[in-house]
Amino acid sequence: MKCLSKGVMINKDFYNQDVISIQQFTREDLETLFEYADRAKKHKDKKLELLKDKVVMLAFFEPSTRTRFSFEVAAKRLGADVVGFSGEEGTSISKGENFTDTIRMLDSYSNLIVIRHKLEGAAKYASEIAENPVINAGDGKQHHPTQAMIDLYTIREIFGTIDELTYAVVGDLRYGRASTSFIYGLLIYNPKKLYLVSPPNLGAREEVISYLKEKGVAFEEIRNLEEIIDEIDVLYTIRLQKERFPDITEYEKAKGSYKITLDLLKNAKKGLKIMHPLPKLDEIDKEIDSTEYAAYFQQAKNGVPVRMALLSLIFGVEL
Amino acid sequence: MKCLSKGVMINKDFYNQDVISIQQFTREDLETLFEYADRAKKHKDKKLELLKDKVVMLAFFEPSTRTRFSFEVAAKRLGADVVGFSGEEGTSISKGENFTDTIRMLDSYSNLIVIRHKLEGAAKYASEIAENPVINAGDGKQHHPTQAMIDLYTIREIFGTIDELTYAVVGDLRYGRASTSFIYGLLIYNPKKLYLVSPPNLGAREEVISYLKEKGVAFEEIRNLEEIIDEIDVLYTIRLQKERFPDITEYEKAKGSYKITLDLLKNAKKGLKIMHPLPKLDEIDKEIDSTEYAAYFQQAKNGVPVRMALLSLIFGVEL
Amino acid sequence: MKCLSKGVMINKDFYNQDVISIQQFTREDLETLFEYADRAKKHKDKKLELLKDKVVMLAFFEPSTRTRFSFEVAAKRLGADVVGFSGEEGTSISKGENFTDTIRMLDSYSNLIVIRHKLEGAAKYASEIAENPVINAGDGKQHHPTQAMIDLYTIREIFGTIDELTYAVVGDLRYGRASTSFIYGLLIYNPKKLYLVSPPNLGAREEVISYLKEKGVAFEEIRNLEEIIDEIDVLYTIRLQKERFPDITEYEKAKGSYKITLDLLKNAKKGLKIMHPLPKLDEIDKEIDSTEYAAYFQQAKNGVPVRMALLSLIFGVEL
Numbered sequence: 001m002k003c004l005s006k007g008v009m010i011n012k013d014f015y016n017q018d019v020i021s022i023q024q025f026t027r028e029d030l031e032t033l034f035e036y037a038d039r040a041k042k043h044k045d046k047k048l049e050l051l052k053d054k055v056v057m058l059a060f061f062e063p064s065t066r067t068r069f070s071f072e073v074a075a076k077r078l079g080a081d082v083v084g085f086s087g088e089e090g091t092s093i094s095k096g097e098n099f100t101d102t103i104r105m106l107d108s109y110s111n112l113i114v115i116r117h118k119l120e121g122a123a124k125y126a127s128e129i130a131e132n133p134v135i136n137a138g139d140g141k142q143h144h145p146t147q148a149m150i151d152l153y154t155i156r157e158i159f160g161t162i163d164e165l166t167y168a169v170v171g172d173l174r175y176g177r178a179s180t181s182f183i184y185g186l187l188i189y190n191p192k193k194l195y196l197v198s199p200p201n202l203g204a205r206e207e208v209i210s211y212l213k214e215k216g217v218a219f220e221e222i223r224n225l226e227e228i229i230d231e232i233d234v235l236y237t238i239r240l241q242k243e244r245f246p247d248i249t250e251y252e253k254a255k256g257s258y259k260i261t262l263d264l265l266k267n268a269k270k271g272l273k274i275m276h277p278l279p280k281l282d283e284i285d286k287e288i289d290s291t292e293y294a295a296y297f298q299q300a301k302n303g304v305p306v307r308m309a310l311l312s313l314i315f316g317v318e319l
Numbered sequence: 320m321k322c323l324s325k326g327v328m329i330n331k332d333f334y335n336q337d338v339i340s341i342q343q344f345t346r347e348d349l350e351t352l353f354e355y356a357d358r359a360k361k362h363k364d365k366k367l368e369l370l371k372d373k374v375v376m377l378a379f380f381e382p383s384t385r386t387r388f389s390f391e392v393a394a395k396r397l398g399a400d401v402v403g404f405s406g407e408e409g410t411s412i413s414k415g416e417n418f419t420d421t422i423r424m425l426d427s428y429s430n431l432i433v434i435r436h437k438l439e440g441a442a443k444y445a446s447e448i449a450e451n452p453v454i455n456a457g458d459g460k461q462h463h464p465t466q467a468m469i470d471l472y473t474i475r476e477i478f479g480t481i482d483e484l485t486y487a488v489v490g491d492l493r494y495g496r497a498s499t500s501f502i503y504g505l506l507i508y509n510p511k512k513l514y515l516v517s518p519p520n521l522g523a524r525e526e527v528i529s530y531l532k533e534k535g536v537a538f539e540e541i542r543n544l545e546e547i548i549d550e551i552d553v554l555y556t557i558r559l560q561k562e563r564f565p566d567i568t569e570y571e572k573a574k575g576s577y578k579i580t581l582d583l584l585k586n587a588k589k590g591l592k593i594m595h596p597l598p599k600l601d602e603i604d605k606e607i608d609s610t611e612y613a614a615y616f617q618q619a620k621n622g623v624p625v626r627m628a629l630l631s632l633i634f635g636v637e638l
Numbered sequence: 639m640k641c642l643s644k645g646v647m648i649n650k651d652f653y654n655q656d657v658i659s660i661q662q663f664t665r666e667d668l669e670t671l672f673e674y675a676d677r678a679k680k681h682k683d684k685k686l687e688l689l690k691d692k693v694v695m696l697a698f699f700e701p702s703t704r705t706r707f708s709f710e711v712a713a714k715r716l717g718a719d720v721v722g723f724s725g726e727e728g729t730s731i732s733k734g735e736n737f738t739d740t741i742r743m744l745d746s747y748s749n750l751i752v753i754r755h756k757l758e759g760a761a762k763y764a765s766e767i768a769e770n771p772v773i774n775a776g777d778g779k780q781h782h783p784t785q786a787m788i789d790l791y792t793i794r795e796i797f798g799t800i801d802e803l804t805y806a807v808v809g810d811l812r813y814g815r816a817s818t819s820f821i822y823g824l825l826i827y828n829p830k831k832l833y834l835v836s837p838p839n840l841g842a843r844e845e846v847i848s849y850l851k852e853k854g855v856a857f858e859e860i861r862n863l864e865e866i867i868d869e870i871d872v873l874y875t876i877r878l879q880k881e882r883f884p885d886i887t888e889y890e891k892a893k894g895s896y897k898i899t900l901d902l903l904k905n906a907k908k909g910l911k912i913m914h915p916l917p918k919l920d921e922i923d924k925e926i927d928s929t930e931y932a933a934y935f936q937q938a939k940n941g942v943p944v945r946m947a948l949l950s951l952i953f954g955v956e957l
Binding site for chain 3: 364365366384385388389391392395396405597598599600605608616619620622623
């Protein structure tokens with residue numbers, strides 16, 4: 001942290017920085033972020049004027065509701081003006097403009113770009129073109145850093161710590177950017193053990209496995225969730241993203257095989273929490289929604305304060 | 320009306336309440352609303368800060384321009400932040416998320432949800448899930464309470480009263496939610512007589528007829544508008560909603576048979592006003608737009624002040 | 639300029655006026671506009687409250703990103719509330735409402751309409767219906783007055799003058815509304831010479847040629863850009879708008895034949911600047927983007943201050 005001219009403390013890992021991957025942050029960085037998020041929650045019922053002079057551009061080349069709305073609400077509660085699009089309908093992008101020119105334009109009209117894109121590396125590339133900071137709101141199959149921040153914040157909120165817990169990440173670990181970002185996020189901490197639970201062919205990518213080994217974290221790839229259900233503290237489930245499957249039959253096979261049911265949870269460890277980046281389809285039985293297991297609505301709700309925290313740190317204003 | 324801690328009078332039928340159907344209100348409630356709307360009109364040229372700390376979510380699952388824009392302008396003129404969507408394009412709803420989860424998310428990001436949905440009961444269902452108030456901006460074939468409020472307010476503005484007038488509601492009374500809501504709204508008052516004018520098979524639904532009988536209002540179902548044109552004060556016309564007809568030939572047959580022309584109006588009662596919730600196609604001859612008969616543009620314009628009034632009453636702020 | 643009651647100087651050619659064509663302005667008008675734009679640039683990092691009580695309606699019947707976002711940012715930086723749509727998706731326009739009624743509604747909900755439409759004359763027509771000012775953000779094949787303002791402002795910024803320079807306007811001059819507006823704009827000044835460079839059949843329309851003759855400007859229609867490249871100060875290129883070609887083969891033939899390359903620029907006059915209203919496809923080699931020739935990103939960036947200037951003048955507030 002260093003001091004801005006006007007007496008505001010800034011954190012150089014956030015101030016005026018791009019946010020491309022959760023891997024760029026230290027646990028000290030994240031602790032600062034989480035403290036800001038705690039403060040954001042206290043301002044819940046009040047519109048702030050901290051970012052009154054800023055324009056935030058939401059460039060969602062891929063459709064999104066949850067991430068987009070929570071960024072929009074976060075920016076507006078801080079007083080920023082927000083412009084943007086979701087999907088490529090109604091924009092001149094459909095006229096065939098190249099990505100570089102589009103980013104340059106979006107950059108010149110705003111003070112920060114929040115970008116979602118289906119292609120890996122799109123956010124990084126955008127950050128190299130834009131003069132202003134770029135936040136990756138999900139690109140390709142690996143990076144969704146603000147989701148990982150929310151996930152870690154929610155665990156800290158529930159368990160008081162992120163270290164020394166046993167985690168299972170369940171589902172399609174190959175195509176899910178939220179699950180991969182979550183795993184990368186966990187590796188900033190000291191998990192007791194990490195289970196990667198997936199159907200064959202949908203396991204974590206080679207680079208994720210290498211990274212886990214490099215970090216020296218205890219992890220295990222398994223097929224069957226039931227055998228470890230009495231051991232885990234956090235069960236992180238993700239949607240099988242139909243649109244990312246090259247083959248529909250592969251999707252149908254995978255779907256359902258990792259469904260979370262009350263029956264499965266009979267043997268769960270006391271205090272087990274189920275997380276999900278949402279939207280969920282039928283990966284989790286609806287009856288679970290109203291049980292103590294369900295942490296996913298709390299997780300979703302944390303989208304606003306965590307993103308308020310991040311915007312504040314990037315713009316160097318004190319929440 | 321009771322007193323909030325800060326000395327603001329609140330009306331318990333509005334304060335923090337859901338608005339699902341016009342039927343939930345008394346004439347005293349509506350009189351309060353109309354007084355607020357009168358005051359909103361006086362603030363026409365001024366942005367207020369009354370809802371500065373609120374976020375209003377516009378959840379239009381069915382497309383809309385008029386209702387959506389007037390809600391958006393109403394909320395913004397009161398100082399609220401507004402987020403939302405129109406149509407399901409560009410949202411993760413197209414990923415197949417269930418309605419319950421979607422509502423829960425929208426609720427957690429905002430202080431009030433305005434919802435439009437093609438399915439009957441969607442607003443009621445949403446209100447049971449959401450912690451914050453829900454306003455029905457039109458669902459299914461019966462309810463569009465804020466439209467009825469605007470209609471009644473416009474009549475009061477023109478005639479000084481809603482009671483003791485003769486009304487005709489004309490067109491497709493079976494599929495039109497605006498006309499049904501208007502009829503329900505009239506029943507809160509004492510109309511002199513109510514004519515329901517429609518082609519066979521497009522008459523008012525059984526539950527509407529029952530409700531009319533229960534309320535003891537003088538009404539008559541007829542086929543021919545011409546024979547009563549010299550008797551009515553208010554002619555309420557609605558669009559034949561092609562998208563609600565199960566059969567295109569049924570639509571073509573109905574279309575045109577209830578068209579309002581200057582010729583028809585030759586025998587009109589002095590002071591007759593034509594209303595229409597808009598958009599209109601060719602139900603009304605274009606030449607009528609510039610005559611004294613046309614009340615529909617005034618009616619449309621009243622969308623903003625009436626919705627400002629409603630938002631103010633729900634949030635318990637004094638306009 | 640005359641004085642408003644509150645002591646603000648107003649310019650009667652802008653105050654409360656519609657902006658339909660660049661042809662309606664004098665060079666004095668434009669000089670006032672450009673001075674306002676200079677001032678808007680100085681306020682770059684500050685949200686103003688000048689239009690706090692105004693609602694600006696963005697009615698983009700044709701999709702747009704650049705024009706729409708820069709209008710939206712301009713209005714918001716001045717404190718206005720902004721509502722609107724882009725494309726006809728998600729609006730009730732798709733229900734078949736007539737244009738007159740739609741404009742009347744948009745007008746009744748706002749204090750100013752910014753309209754884009756594919757049909758020639760749509761903005762003019764809208765301005766006859768609306769009580770409040772209408773700004774043409776591009777309609778048909780001829781008029782895009784705010785683009786011309788931005789183009790002229792950028793030239794003034796770079797060259798210190800718009801007079802006595804040699805211009806070439808290159809590409810599809812038949813279907814391009816930006817190029818036609820630019821030519822109309824130039825005729826308010828005294829260009830030294832104007833070259834119109836296009837493939838056969840895509841030359842400037844008869845009315846443009848007549849107007850040029852009427853104004854007595856030195857101009858020449860040529861086919862080959864290379865032969866005049868050592869003579870021109872400003873090279874204005876436009877996109878070949880595929881969607882405006884009646885025949886795809888005509889498009890394919892035209893495309894590429896007027897591509898700007900570094901090789902072509904070897905013989906360019908010192909200080910030559912290339913302009914383009916953007917988005918560009920491959921009319922200009924990507925390598926040129928980072929050279930001194932490229933003025934198009936500066937031009938795009940000027941969209942916000944010039945539109946802020948225009949809004950301020952129309953609403954009679956002093957920037």
